[in-house]
Amino acid sequence: MTHSFEKLLQQDAPPPPDAAARRVARQAALAEFARVQAEASSQSDASRWSMFQALLGALRLSSHTQRSDDMPWYSRRMLLGGAASVCLVVVGGALAWKTLRVNPSLADLSPAYETVSVPTKEVGDLPPPPPVEAPAPREQAANPLDEPSRRDAEEAAAQAEPRQEQSKKERGDGRVRVQIAPAAPAAQVPEKDADAEEVVVTGLRAQLQQSMEMKRDAVGVVDEIQSADIGSFPAPAGPAGKSMAGSRSRAFRGEPVLANVAPPAPPVPQEGYVGRDKFEHFDVSPVKRVSEEPVSTFSVDVDTASYSFVRRQLQAGVLPQKDAVRVEEMVNYFDYSWPAADSRAEPFKPTVVVSDSPWNRGRKLVTIGIKGYEIPRGEQPDANLVLLMDVSGSMSGADRLPLAVKSMELLLASLKPTDTVAIVVYAGAAGKVLDPTPVRDKEKILDALHSLQPGGSTAGAEGIELAYQLAESSFRKGGVNRVLLATDGDFNVGIDSTEELKGFVERQREKGIFLSVLGYGMGNYRDEMAQALAQNGNGVAAYIDSLNEARKVLVEQATGSLFTIAKDVKLQVEFNEATVSEYRLVGYETRALKREDFNNDAVDAGDVGAGHTVTAIYEITPVDSGASSVDPRRYGNVAKPDEASGKSSGLSSEYGFLKIRYKLPDGRESKLLEQPIGKAMPAASAAVKRDVQFSTAVAGFAQLLRGGQYTGKLRYDDVIEDADGALGGDRNGYRAEFVQLVRKARTAKGM
Amino acid sequence: MDERDLIRRAQAGDSTAFGELLDSHYDTIFRFAWRWSRHRANAEDIAQLACIKLANSLAQYRFEAAFATWLYRLVISCAQDWKRSQQRHEHDELFETAWLTDGSQTEDQIYLAQVLLELEDLGEGMKETALLVHAEGMSHAEAGAVLGVSESTISWRVHTIRRHLGKREARVNA
Numbered sequence: 004m005t006h007s008f009e010k011l012l013q014q015d016a017p018p019p020p021d022a023a024a025r026r027v028a029r030q031a032a033l034a035e036f037a038r039v040q041a042e043a044s045s046q047s048d049a050s051r052w053s054m055f056q057a058l059l060g061a062l063r064l065s066s067h068t069q070r071s072d073d074m075p076w077y078s079r080r081m082l083l084g085g086a087a088s089v090c091l092v093v094v095g096g097a098l099a100w101k102t103l104r105v106n107p108s109l110a111d112l113s114p115a116y117e118t119v120s121v122p123t124k125e126v127g128d129l130p131p132p133p134p135v136e137a138p139a140p141r142e143q144a145a146n147p148l149d150e151p152s153r154r155d156a157e158e159a160a161a162q163a164e165p166r167q168e169q170s171k172k173e174r175g176d177g178r179v180r181v182q183i184a185p186a187a188p189a190a191q192v193p194e195k196d197a198d199a200e201e202v203v204v205t206g207l208r209a210q211l212q213q214s215m216e217m218k219r220d221a222v223g224v225v226d227e228i229q230s231a232d233i234g235s236f237p238a239p240a241g242p243a244g245k246s247m248a249g250s251r252s253r254a255f256r257g258e259p260v261l262a263n264v265a266p267p268a269p270p271v272p273q274e275g276y277v278g279r280d281k282f283e284h285f286d287v288s289p290v291k292r293v294s295e296e297p298v299s300t301f302s303v304d305v306d307t308a309s310y311s312f313v314r315r316q317l318q319a320g321v322l323p324q325k326d327a328v329r330v331e332e333m334v335n336y337f338d339y340s341w342p343a344a345d346s347r348a349e350p351f352k353p354t355v356v357v358s359d360s361p362w363n364r365g366r367k368l369v370t371i372g373i374k375g376y377e378i379p380r381g382e383q384p385d386a387n388l389v390l391l392m393d394v395s396g397s398m399s400g401a402d403r404l405p406l407a408v409k410s411m412e413l414l415l416a417s418l419k420p421t422d423t424v425a426i427v428v429y430a431g432a433a434g435k436v437l438d439p440t441p442v443r444d445k446e447k448i449l450d451a452l453h454s455l456q457p458g459g460s461t462a463g464a465e466g467i468e469l470a471y472q473l474a475e476s477s478f479r480k481g482g483v484n485r486v487l488l489a490t491d492g493d494f495n496v497g498i499d500s501t502e503e504l505k506g507f508v509e510r511q512r513e514k515g516i517f518l519s520v521l522g523y524g525m526g527n528y529r530d531e532m533a534q535a536l537a538q539n540g541n542g543v544a545a546y547i548d549s550l551n552e553a554r555k556v557l558v559e560q561a562t563g564s565l566f567t568i569a570k571d572v573k574l575q576v577e578f579n580e581a582t583v584s585e586y587r588l589v590g591y592e593t594r595a596l597k598r599e600d601f602n603n604d605a606v607d608a609g610d611v612g613a614g615h616t617v618t619a620i621y622e623i624t625p626v627d628s629g630a631s632s633v634d635p636r637r638y639g640n641v642a643k644p645d646e647a648s649g650k651s652s653g654l655s656s657e658y659g660f661l662k663i664r665y666k667l668p669d670g671r672e673s674k675l676l677e678q679p680i681g682k683a684m685p686a687a688s689a690a691v692k693r694d695v696q697f698s699t700a701v702a703g704f705a706q707l708l709r710g711g712q713y714t715g716k717l718r719y720d721d722v723i724e725d726a727d728g729a730l731g732g733d734r735n736g737y738r739a740e741f742v743q744l745v746r747k748a749r750t751a752k753g754m
Numbered sequence: 755m756d757e758r759d760l761i762r763r764a765q766a767g768d769s770t771a772f773g774e775l776l777d778s779h780y781d782t783i784f785r786f787a788w789r790w791s792r793h794r795a796n797a798e799d800i801a802q803l804a805c806i807k808l809a810n811s812l813a814q815y816r817f818e819a820a821f822a823t824w825l826y827r828l829v830i831s832c833a834q835d836w837k838r839s840q841q842r843h844e845h846d847e848l849f850e851t852a853w854l855t856d857g858s859q860t861e862d863q864i865y866l867a868q869v870l871l872e873l874e875d876l877g878e879g880m881k882e883t884a885l886l887v888h889a890e891g892m893s894h895a896e897a898g899a900v901l902g903v904s905e906s907t908i909s910w911r912v913h914t915i916r917r918h919l920g921k922r923e924a925r926v927n928a
Contacts, residue, residue, distance in 0.1 A: 008869050008919050011862050012888035017788035017797070024798040025780050032776055032805035033769060039810055040767045522906075671925065 284326050285592040287712055290585050290624075290632050293578045299588050300596040302608035303373070303572040303617045304329075310336035313708065314740075317747040323708060330590025330705040331619065337701065337737060339616045339694040341372035350376040350568035351611065353663060355680050356687050356695045360622050361725065362703060362714040365630030369621040369680055370695045371576075371661060375568045375611045386422040386483040387439070388414070391470040392455060393490035394428045399457035400491075403523040407489040408452050410521070410553030414487075415449070417557075418442045425473045426451050429466030439477035467507070474516045486511075487557075489521045521547050521557075569665040570610040571673065574619060575601045578659040582682065584631050585624040586659075587713060589702050601664060604673045611665070618698050622713070623658060656682050690731070697729035697738060704745055719749040757821060765813055772812070776805055782822070783829050789889050790833045790881075792867040804832040819899055826890075826900040830882055869919070876918055879903065883911040 291299070309332035316323040341354040351373045360366035390411055398404040415424065419442060426437040426448075437451040470486045478484055508518050547553045573596060578586050600606040611617060624630050663676040687695070704722045706714045722745050730738045757778075763771035783804050788797035807828055815824050873881040879901050886897040887908065894908040901908070 008866070008884075009888045011866050012884065013891070015789065015863070015866060015889055017785045018794060020781060020784040020801070021794070021798065024801070025784070028780065028798070028802035028805045029773065029776055031802055032809045033773060035806045036764075036769055036772050036809035036812075039813070040769070043767070043813070671928065 287706075287709060288588050288590075288592050288595070290587045290713070292585055292633055293580045293583050294636070297580060298575060298577045298598050299586065299621070300573065300575045300598050300601045301588065301591045301619070302594045302596055303574065303611060303619075304331050304335065304591065304594050304609050309333055313705075314744055317744050317751065320747065320751055322748065322751050325709050328705050328708045329593065330702055330709070331594070332590075333705040334590065334618050334620070334698050334701045335616070337697065337741075339372055339374070339618060339698060340688075340690040340731075341374040341616055341618075341694070342691075343374045344376040347376055347568065348667070349674075349676070350665070350667070351663075351676075353661060353676060353678055354687075354691060355661060355678060355684060356691060357658065357680065357682070357684050358695055358699070361699060361721065362622065362706075362717050363624075363630055364715075365628035366622055366624050367658075368695075368699060369576075369623055369658065370698060371574065371619045371621075372691075372694075372698075373572075373611065373617045373663070375615045385479045386418055387474060387477050387479040387485070388418075388423070388483070389425045389427060389439075389470045389474045389486045391466060391486055391488045392426065392428045392436075393488075394455055394457050395491075397457075398491050398523070403491050404455060404457045406547065406550070406553070407521070407523050408455060409550060410547060410557055411452055411487075411489070412449065413550065413553055414557045415442060415445060423477050423479075424448050425470075425477070426455075427466060427470045427473065428455060435469060435473065439473055467504070471511050471516060475514070478515070484516045486516060486518045487521060488518060489523060491523050521553075523547055568611055569667060571604070571606075571608040572611050572617075572663065572665040573601050573606075573608045573673075575662045575664070576621065576659050576680070577662075578623065579654060579657050581655050582626055583623045583658050584626045584635070585633060587622045589620040589622060589706065591619060601662070602673075604666070604671070620698065620702050625658070658682060693729045693731050696725055697731070700725040700729065701741065704741075704748070708748065719745050723749075758817065761812070761815065761817075761821060765815070772809065775812075776808070779808075779825060780805070782825065786826065786829050786885070786890065787833060789885050790830070791836075792863065792870065796836070800829070800833045800836045803836055804829045807832055823896065823899045826886065827902070830900070869922070872918070872922070873915060876914070877911075880911055880915060883908055884915055887912055 309327060309329040313323045313328055313333065316327070342352065344351045354370075354372040354374075356370045356372070358368050358370065360368045392404070392407060394404060398407070418424070422442045423439040424437070424442060425435070425439040428434055428436055436455070437448065440448055440451075442448065467486070467488070470488075474484055474486055511518070575598075576586075594609070596606065596608070609617075624632070657679045659680045661678045661680055664673045665676070666673050700722050703714055703717050703725070704719070706712070707717060707719065707722070711717065723742055726738065726742050726745065730742075733739055757775075760771050760775050764775050780801065784797060784801040787800035787804065788794065791797050791800060808825070811828070815821065870881050870884065873884055882901055883897060886892045886900055887894065892900070894912070895905045898905040898908045
């Protein structure tokens with residue numbers, strides 16, 4: 004059904020053009036053509052400045068067309084080189100001109116040529132102009148020296164124009180155009196070399212900026228995803244020109260201590276990194292007075308990318324930049340034992356726990372936990388999956404093989420014990436890592452998954468054929484039979500040509516075995532095969548940039564059943580002014596919703612998958628605690644507490660009221676869950692208490708990394724102690740790993 | 755005659771060559787404009803704008819991309835300009851429906867028009883991606899060249915569009 008749109012589009016037949024309309028359009032275009040030609044012929048009379056502008060315009064236009072992206076690398080360098088040599092020309096020319104005026108007999112150019120190396124330094128990271136470029140500045144710089152060319156610089160520039168004009172006609176390359184552009188300013192300010200330099204450098208910067216923007220545009224939507232992903236983030240570097248090692252040692256010396264966690268300087272753009280690692284800046288949500296803003300609304304967030312990124316940074320011994328730390332994503336990385344819901348119709352029930360705040364004496368924490376309904380095994384179709392994993396060296400990024408392994412773990416969690424999973428790898432050697440194994444033997448599968456190491460450069464043969472053989476050997480009739488190919492775009496899986504591969508996949512599809520392509524490490528993902536698959540609909544091709552996306556793709560699509568249990572999940576808490584004076588939502592800054600959005604079903608919010616837990620923490624200040632951070636208003640609420648308690652004494656036993664809105668996966672209208680937050684909540688189970696303690700420790704750590712604005716005297720050691728005391732079963736070792744991370748952060752801070 | 759020669763001659767100011775170039779490409783221009791706007795009169799407007807723009811900017815074509823690629827890009831930018839100008843003039847609701855259909859469409863075409871309208875809201879370039887890939891039969895790389903994005907972005911968009919359609923289908927069925 005989904006593809007009927009594509010089919011209709013393919014068959015879509017526009018009506019034949021109308022002859023009259025065509026004639027009118029032709030005439031209008033020819034008239035315009037004549038006008039343009041007339042203008043072009045008078046252009047030689049136009050002022051040099053407008054010429055300059057036209058050239059800039061042309062440059063800009065070509066950047067719109069992403070020309071530089073289509074260019075091979077060496078021409079791009081030429082462009083930069085050209086720009087750099089422009090600096091040489093301008094400054095060199097001006098200097099030479101000056102030198103000449105002082106000493107006309109000075110004919111040797113080399114001193115002037117040497118001086119001009121200064122501006123090239125100024126542009127720092129640019130590659131030096133290629134040697135071929137050298138004659139160009141020399142030639143131009145020589146102009147003022149030659150007797151016949153001792154006219155003023157304007158004439159020199161004018162002379163250059165025909166050359167440019169000509170080259171423009173015969174597809175001039177970027178170099179010539181760039182070269183000519185600054186000739187005009189040089190001509191206009193022949194004596195102010197300082198100014199000239201300034202002009203050029205600015206132009207160059209602008210161009211760098213422009214090329215960064217072009218790059219950003221080019222990657223477009225994909226990059227937007229990357230901004231939140233756990234991609235390959237370089238360690239934050241110091242000022243331009245410092246080596247990575249230098250900047251790292253700076254972090255170790257402890258200069259950027261907690262007070263300003265992340266090195267303030269934005270990372271220096273490095274090759275291959277332009278446009279990535281940009282985090283949306285957000286301010287920590289502040290303490291709010293209940294009397295002024297009693298209602299807090301936000302969307303759930305099941306993403307966990309921030310944790311992976313922070314982990315990656317800390318493991319490299321570097322504190323992450325503040326904006327990379329999203330508290331809720333750190334907290335939600337872990338699974339908690341909040342009680343699950345009983346039916347699909349009401350897919351979760353909130354767990355609310357009130358505890359003392361470890362961050363500020365007198366304050367309380369309200370922990371709201373949600374666990375999505377877990378679909379009973381019986382309702383799922385049988386699955387026979389073969390994971391075909393790319394383990395080539397390029398898969399080593401955190402957003403590649405580790406994420407692929409993590410997403411496969413996720414998939415495992417949603418499979419039935421009788422479903423089977425097999426693993427095949429390809430890289431240096433294609434090989435079977437695991438025979439079809441029932442999910443019952445989960446440890447065996449996990450061990451096999453965790454044994455995968457990226458390495459090797461050549462793609463091996465037979466990978467895909469082997470995968471299909473395995474799938475066929477454990478074929479489930481009426482079930483899901485699927486090969487899941489996880490790769491960063493290197494599809495060299497043993498069948499060379501795309502056509503051949505397509506045919507192969509198609510034949511297998513007829514047998515009932517499907518192929519899903521899961522792309523990791525976006526940006527590299529350009530391959531004929533993924534395209535062929537996506538285009539022909541033979542399988543699902545998806546890009547996985549985060550665990551959230553992995554869950555969506557793998558769970559919703561790969562197993563063929565819908566595992567999202569609720570969508571557009573929003574939380575709203577109204578605090579009771581009679582009992583709470585202040586509150587602060589920990590994290591979720593980027594997920595804040597307007598109060599009125601809560602009941603508006605058209606406003607999008609996060610989805611919750613089967614068995615997934617979402618946790619939110621409020622820090623509240625009870626009215627009588629004396630722990631308020633904001634002074635009470637002199638004329639505000641004097642009479643109010645009495646009034647409230649007078650009205651209904653029952654309400655004074657509540658801190659607030661929790662409302663959750665969600666839609667069922669196929670629902671259009673939202674449903675509402677409500678629960679009061681009482682001062683004395685029924686005692687939680689030991690497991691829940693332990694998990695509250697752990698989630699609080701994670702939240703505390705995340706806030707410390709963000710600068711510890713609201714965490715009082717909390718230290719890393721406190722976090723370690725709290726987390727250590729709440730490890731619980733910790734089957735996967737995630738919590739123990741967390742404790743190690745806090746230790747790393749402490750070291751990174753202390754040195 | 756070789757198209758490159760034709761273009762070179764037109765770039766040099768030969769209006770006969772330019773006329774020939776127009777004649778050989780008007781059908782393509784109109785076809786895409788129609789697919790984009792789903793409306794004959796609007797498509798004619800867009801096509802005319804595109805022809806004029808072609809006269810204006812042919813000099814800037816540098817043979818770096820295929821002429822067809824460059825031309826599609828030009829038509830798309832004209833179509834978008836046209837829509838902006840329309841929105842500036844007409845604020846009433848009539849506009850939406852008026853530009854959806856010109857009364858001659860079949861049910862399928864109305865469905866297509868609706869989905870395409872939704873794709874516009876789904877994100878920048880989504881509608882164009884769908885048109886180029888499915889209607890014009892371009893590869894993801896070619897569509898990427900036209901829209902100035904990478905091939906992977908196109909693949910991603912195609913995937914996103916499918917997801918949208920899936921959700922839409924579920925909604926309609928429910």
